[in-house]
Amino acid sequence: xxxxxxxxxxxxxxxxxxxxxxxxxxxxxxxxxxxxxxxxxxxxxxxxxxxxxxxxxxxxxxxxxxxxxxxxxxxxxxxxxxxxxxxxxxxxxxxxxxxxxxxxxxxxxxxxxxxxxxxxxxxxxxxxxxxxxxxxxxxxxxxxxxxxxxxxxxxxxxxxxxxxxxxxxxxxxxxxxxxxxxxxxxxxxxxxxxxxxxxxxxxxxxxxxxxxxxxxxxxxxxxxxxxxxxxxxxxxxxxxxxxxxxxxxxxxxxxxxxxxxxxxxxxxxxxxxxxxxxxxxxxxxxxxxxxxxxxxxxxxxxxxxxxxxxxxxxxxxxxxxxxxxxxxxxxxxxxxxxxxxxxxxxxxxxxxxxxxxxxxxxxxxxxxxxxxxxxxxxxxxxxxxxxxxxxxxxxxxxxxxxxxxxxxxxxxxxxxxxxxxxxxxxxxxxxxxxxxxxxxxxxxxxxxxxxxxxxxxxxxxxxxxxxxxxxxxxxxxxxxxxxxxxxxxxxxxxxxxxxxxxxxxxxxxxxxxxxxxxxxxxxxxxx
Numbered sequence: 001x002x003x004x005x006x007x008x009x010x011x012x013x014x015x016x017x018x019x020x021x022x023x024x025x026x027x028x029x030x031x032x033x034x035x036x037x038x039x040x041x042x043x044x045x046x047x048x049x050x051x052x053x054x055x056x057x058x059x060x061x062x063x064x065x066x067x068x069x070x071x072x073x074x075x076x077x078x079x080x081x082x083x084x085x086x087x088x089x090x091x092x093x094x095x096x097x098x099x100x101x102x103x104x105x106x107x108x109x110x111x112x113x114x115x116x117x118x119x120x121x122x123x124x125x126x127x128x129x130x131x132x133x134x135x136x137x138x139x140x141x142x143x144x145x146x147x148x149x150x151x152x153x154x155x156x157x158x159x160x161x162x163x164x165x166x167x168x169x170x171x172x173x174x175x176x177x178x179x180x181x182x183x184x185x186x187x188x189x190x191x192x193x194x195x196x197x198x199x200x201x202x203x204x205x206x207x208x209x210x211x212x213x214x215x216x217x218x219x220x221x222x223x224x225x226x227x228x229x230x231x232x233x234x235x236x237x238x239x240x241x242x243x244x245x246x247x248x249x250x251x252x253x254x255x256x257x258x259x260x261x262x263x264x265x266x267x268x269x270x271x272x273x274x275x276x277x278x279x280x281x282x283x284x285x286x287x288x289x290x291x292x293x294x295x296x297x298x299x300x301x302x303x304x305x306x307x308x309x310x311x312x313x314x315x316x317x318x319x320x321x322x323x324x325x326x327x328x329x330x331x332x333x334x335x336x337x338x339x340x341x342x343x344x345x346x347x348x349x350x351x352x353x354x355x356x357x358x359x360x361x362x363x364x365x366x367x368x369x370x371x372x373x374x375x376x377x378x379x380x381x382x383x384x385x386x387x388x389x390x391x392x393x394x395x396x397x398x399x400x401x402x403x404x405x406x407x408x409x410x411x412x413x414x415x416x417x418x419x420x421x422x423x424x425x426x427x428x429x430x431x432x433x434x435x436x437x438x439x440x441x442x443x444x445x446x447x448x449x450x451x452x453x454x455x456x457x458x459x460x461x462x463x464x465x466x467x468x469x470x471x472x473x474x475x476x477x478x479x480x481x482x483x484x485x486x487x488x489x490x491x492x493x494x495x496x497x498x499x500x501x502x503x504x505x506x507x508x509x510x511x512x513x514x515x516x517x518x519x520x521x522x523x524x525x526x527x
Contacts, residue, residue: 027070027286027310033383033457034320035281035493036064038103040151040210041262041272048262049108049133050272051078051115055100055491056088057340057378061117063106063133064320068311069262069270069286073319074337078104078115078128078138081344087121090343090374096121097371097410098491103208105152116162118146125150125162127178143180147172149207151220155241156213161186163220167205169194171242190243195224197234197247203227206234210260217294220245221271223258231257233273235296251298256285261296271298278460279409279484280383281493286310321379323516326352326359335377342376342408342497350375355511358393362509363401363502369436370412370429373501378408379515381494383457388496391472391513392417394424395447400504402427405451406497407464410434410490413482414499415451415466417444419508428466428479440479446470452518453496455484464494 038053048066061078086094101117113133130136150164160174173185194206204225220236233251259273269289349362367373397419404416428440450469464482
């Protein structure tokens with residue numbers, strides 16, 4: 001028997017270089033290794049749409065689209081501005097960190113898309129509608145009170161409801177025009193203690209409601225958290241929307257919880273859920289579902305599988321995060337959907353048109369820190385490792401201005417330039433402990449330079465460091481390692497942030513030439 005020369009060559013290459021890597025043929029969990037919490041999901045034909053929570057960010061309630069349940073891209077937001085109030089504007093000492101708008105509900109009914117949310121900041125419930133979820137504008141309805149973690153539901157008789165609450169879950173009937181709660185309609189507690197299937201010692205009461213109707217049953221998904229345990233999925237069902245409901249513990253593995261059901265055109269079912277994953281945030285998982293005796297059975301032998309019989313995951317770039325050279329063609333958005341402002345921006349103080357190919361941020365007031373500064377422009381970080389770099393021109397700064405590249409959360413860090421008198425100082429600030437510390441201060445002779453932030457979320461390592469380059473080629477580490485922490489006051493995974501704020505006199509500006517997601521080269525000390 002002879003060996004073909006091509007086979008011999010392949011065998012020789014394997015001996016020299018090792019076995020070639022296998023091409024990924026199936027999907028893996030998490031399906032999105034980035035902060036996309038509180039998902040709600042629908043399928044319309046062959047397209048899937050998902051809404052999520054971004055709280056104090058503007059625009060808010062991101063809408064994402066997929067055709068395979070695995071690979072998603074941003075297509076819209078439900079609103080540009082939730083409300084024009086001090087807390088959402090970062091004005092008069094107020095902020096909306098960790099607040100703004102919370103868990104949403106997305107539905108499709110009689111040719112219209114509905115996205116609903118609620119806000120402790122404003123005390124209101126919001127309903128956004130559009131016939132074109134990808135390109136259309138939204139019509140907004142708002143009313144009081146704020147219905148916590150509600151799920152919008154259209155029943156077969158045409159009536160609309162919201163089921164909401166924490167632990168004790170209530171049902172309200174809405175007016176025909178959805179403008180508020182129907183005074184003469186149903187308004188009652190339907191489950192007195194929805195956490196009970198998970199035990200009697202509960203830390204987080206059942207919430208995050210998502211309601212469905214299938215085969216004559218109403219199915220209600222909730223999350224709860226037993227003390228000393230983990231986030232847990234609870235499912236209730238009933239023949240009537242008002243109950244009585246019977247409940248089961250549906251999944252308790254790896255803390256993967258909160259979400260609901262989605263079906264595929266081929267008849268397969270999944271649960272969409274998320275997992276707390278340290279500093280990167282709350283990341284989406286898919287869990288297979290089988291139906292047994294009219295109950296959804298989640299997982300494989302009660303476990304969350306790490307591989308799925310679905311198309312393989314592709315890069316989050318450019319659908320969820322993306323590089324940007326700030327050059328715009330006619331009719332393009334000034335800012336692609338991957339960008340969100342930290343709180344409502346002052347639109348008079350930023351531009352991508354003042355200087356072609358640059359983002360300009362101008363200071364309009366005096367601030368004391370990154371967390372109080374307005375007009376910080378952000379994108380999600382992502383796992384397992386993420387790196388972003390910028391080029392910044394600070395030649396039009398005023399004395400006391402600080403601008404650069406940040407990793408934004410309560411325990412933030414940044415690298416940037418500060419103008420002190422007529423000189424520039426390259427600085428790195430580390431706020432790992434909650435007490436900001438200026439750990440590097442280097443006088444430099446130039447006002448244009450390159451800055452980089454590198455994050456490692458592998459196995460919840462949750463560390464980052466910063467670098468700089470004077471020419472865009474040779475990079476130097478600066479400062480100390482940022483220990484990133486997911487904190488409840490911000491309730492959000494770390495974000496890359498472009499910032500500029502004044503500590504002495506407003507009116508200066510900086511120009512960002514580009515923002516690049518680059519392949520991660522995990523530099524430890526020297527570059």
